[in-house]
Amino acid sequence: MRERQVAERLKYLRYQEGWKWWVIAASDEFSPIPIGTLSNIMTTGRVPKKWWGRLGIEHHAPPRIAISKTDADKAVRSIMGNIDDSVIQEIAEGLYLLDDGFGNVYERYCPECGHERQIVRPGKIQCVSCEEINAT
Numbered sequence: 001m002r003e004r005q006v007a008e009r010l011k012y013l014r015y016q017e018g019w020k021w022w023v024i025a026a027s028d029e030f031s032p033i034p035i036g037t038l039s040n041i042m043t044t045g046r047v048p049k050k051w052w053g054r055l056g057i058e059h060h061a062p063p064r065i066a067i068s069k070t071d072a073d074k075a076v077r078s079i080m081g082n083i084d085d086s087v088i089q090e091i092a093e094g095l096y097l098l099d100d101g102f103g104n105v106y107e108r109y110c111p112e113c114g115h116e117r118q119i120v121r122p123g124k125i126q127c128v129s130c131e132e133i134n135a136t
């Protein structure tokens with residue numbers, strides 16, 4: 001199972017089958033994952049690592065890359081041979097997603113203004129830029 005497949009499955013249950021979130025959350029397939037987390041998984045396509053075991057998501061071994069300081073071509077070949085979708089996804093996750101450490105994942109950049117957002121507390125994220133605009 002891949003993270004994306006979990007998101008697709010949730011989308012299917014929610015919109016094709018029309019299950020309510022609480023029904024999905026109570027199902028054998030997804031219990032005891034919280035509703036908010038399930039909703040986030042569907043939206044972001046990312047599953048918090050703490051639930052990987054529960055959902056049968058495979059762990060990928062970190063890539064082994066040999067960087068030669070004297071042979072740039074060799075270094076490039078090593079990187080190219082080792083980088084795969086899961087690595088690219090992990091890099092993208094670091095760049096574009098924010099994880100609050102409590103099972104919630106957010107887009108790092110504000111969809112309104114593109115400014116980087118900050119986690120205020122678990123479950124709450126805000127865009128400093130938009131908050132300032134709203135305050136004035």
Ligand SMILES: [Zn+2]
Nearest residue numbers: 110113127130
């Ligand atoms: Zn903003």
